[in-house]
Amino acid sequence: MRRQIVAGNWKLNGTIPQTEKLIGALLAGKSKNERVTVLVCPPYTSLETASRLLKGSHISLGAQDMSEHDGGAYTGEISAEMLLTVGATFVILGHSERRQFHAESDDLVNRKAKIALAAGLTPIICVGETLDQREAGKTEKVVGTQVSGCLAGFSTDDLKKIVIAYEPVWAIGTGKTATPEQAQLVHAFIRTMVRDMDSKAGDMLPILYGGSVKPGNAQELMAQPDIDGSLVGGASLKADDFIAIISAC
Ligand code: PEP
Secondary structure, rough: OOEEEEEEEEEOOOOHHHHHHHHHHHHOOOOOOOOEEEEEEOOOOHHHHHHHHHHHOEEEEEEOOOOOOOOOOOOOOOOOHHHHHHHHEEEEEEEHHHHHHHHHHHHHHHHHHHHHHHHEEEEEEEEEEOHHHHOOOOOOOOHHHHHHHHHEEEEEEEHOOOEEOOOOOOHHHHOOOOOOHHHHHHHHHHHHHHHOOHHHHHHOEEEEEOOOOHHHHHHHHHHHHHEEEEEEEEHHHHHHHHHHHHOOO
């Protein structure tokens, strides 16, 4: 049985008071599911608050991005070590919004992921095609290039420690969700690619689906054989919705 994960990506939301309120509601509600690793990824400024509130709980902490550098003259950057010292154990890398608004390439995601792994963080590596690419029949080509670029040079040991999130760009924040069948096809394609690199790593790999996951569609998505949980954006900001998604797993 593969590890199931539900991760909340808060994006640019979550002042310290909002973080206290949301985490308070998650801890007070039924956010525990023995079969699922649950984590939240608040903005950097709320990581310390979240870490303190989550200490000793069943909810883990992740960051939304990380620098490829360990330290030095890189204004605005946050290193892997900084994330570890604040209590984060996961880091989202290569989210489509980082790719779109900050020109992040597969090559950069690859370097960041290697640094995260060396530091002991679990990278959640995001891949996904745009609507134009899907309509042009290029989904597998685009996702395949992203997966091979992001995982280039990984040892088999490293491959066993990563998480991949398939997030079709056209489904993120749009209210449009990939059908369970559409998502399953791409998840199976990604798993086959990783199995070709190392069969055990491919079998173990948690592949999360992301893109307008809501309480109403979570169950049928997560029932697919190669969907091992979800990376949730908008719905992770509402405690009741996030809890319902965790329960659906
Ligand atoms: C995301 O940002 O990773 C995401 C999937 O967002 P949403 O759930 O809002 O589509």
